[in-house]
Amino acid sequence: MSEGAIGLVGRGAVLASLARAVRERPGLRLVGQAEPGALPVGADVVVCAGLYGYERVSVAAMALDMGCRLAVPPLPAMDERGREALASGLVVQVSPLLGYAPLRELAERVHRGELGRRYGLFAVYHFARNAPTPVDDAFADLLHYALEALERRPVEVYARRSALCGDQADAWHAVLRLEDETLVTLEAVAALPADGPEAERLLVEATGSDAVIRAEPTRQAVVSIGRSGLTKAVPWMPEPGERYLEAALTRLEQPDPPREVRTFETLRALWAAAAEGSAMRL
Numbered sequence: 001m002s003e004g005a006i007g008l009v010g011r012g013a014v015l016a017s018l019a020r021a022v023r024e025r026p027g028l029r030l031v032g033q034a035e036p037g038a039l040p041v042g043a044d045v046v047v048c049a050g051l052y053g054y055e056r057v058s059v060a061a062m063a064l065d066m067g068c069r070l071a072v073p074p075l076p077a078m079d080e081r082g083r084e085a086l087a088s089g090l091v092v093q094v095s096p097l098l099g100y101a102p103l104r105e106l107a108e109r110v111h112r113g114e115l116g117r118r119y120g121l122f123a124v125y126h127f128a129r130n131a132p133t134p135v136d137d138a139f140a141d142l143l144h145y146a147l148e149a150l151e152r153r154p155v156e157v158y159a160r161r162s163a164l165c166g167d168q169a170d171a172w173h174a175v176l177r178l179e180d181e182t183l184v185t186l187e188a189v190a191a192l193p194a195d196g197p198e199a200e201r202l203l204v205e206a207t208g209s210d211a212v213i214r215a216e217p218t219r220q221a222v223v224s225i226g227r228s229g230l231t232k233a234v235p236w237m238p239e240p241g242e243r244y245l246e247a248a249l250t251r252l253e254q255p256d257p258p259r260e261v262r263t264f265e266t267l268r269a270l271w272a273a274a275a276e277g278s279a280m281r282l
Helices: 012-024 051-067 078-087 100-110 135-150 241-253 256-274
Strands: 004-010 026-033 045-051 068-073 091-093 118-128 153-161 171-176 183-192 202-206 212-215 221-225 231-235
Touching: 012 026, 012 045, 012 068, 012 221, 012 241, 045 051, 051 068, 051 078, 051 135, 068 241, 078 091, 078 256, 091 256, 100 135, 100 153, 100 202, 100 212, 100 241, 118 135, 135 171, 135 183, 135 202, 135 212, 135 256, 153 256, 171 256
Parallel strands: 004 026, 004 045, 045 068, 068 091, 118 183
Antiparallel strands: 118 202, 153 171, 171 183, 202 212, 221 231
């Protein structure tokens, strides 16, 4: 989509970054921003950011009912309305992690075949225990990114959903075997101290016969140590809005409902595997 009217739905800093990206992109016109309970009027397409899982499903259902094209962070796999929206071709999923330039670069290098024969992908997403993003949503974002980077169908999955730092589940650990025998290991954990110097840590490493490609986007920071000895890491990196917007518009132009539904079903299988404690075939 090179030009047209665009609306935004969401909240917080990520939404503000997305709005700036729209205003700076020639040909796009921002017609409105809305809270998660509504869709902007007069938009050709709507892009969402900063939503909880249940809000993602609600917005997707509204878009389906209104016949509106919508890009939304990955949907949780617990609601049939979400599946229906993805199958329609109107709603596409875009992982917020694509807003990180190093992760976009890693995925593009994998797409170009730089790994040779693929062996595996290992991804870790750690964030603060008091982070606003629930661990289930963070895991869905990480899974979607991994499957988009590798572009292969999962055939078997195993997962554990655990409580590491409290009584509530705050961790996902998952292993997926893809159709080309690539092994994918994913970890999303709310484990960092609430008052620690880092808000989040991301590491993705893809391995193959010809290369190992590694990205750690959140290590780019300015570290400040005060008189008291308190250390604070201040992120220093390009805003994620521009790349997330680009990914959303590209997906909206080339919707692939079977792939969208397949990702949804993969997440559903991982929930089932975690509940039953056994591997699930897809």
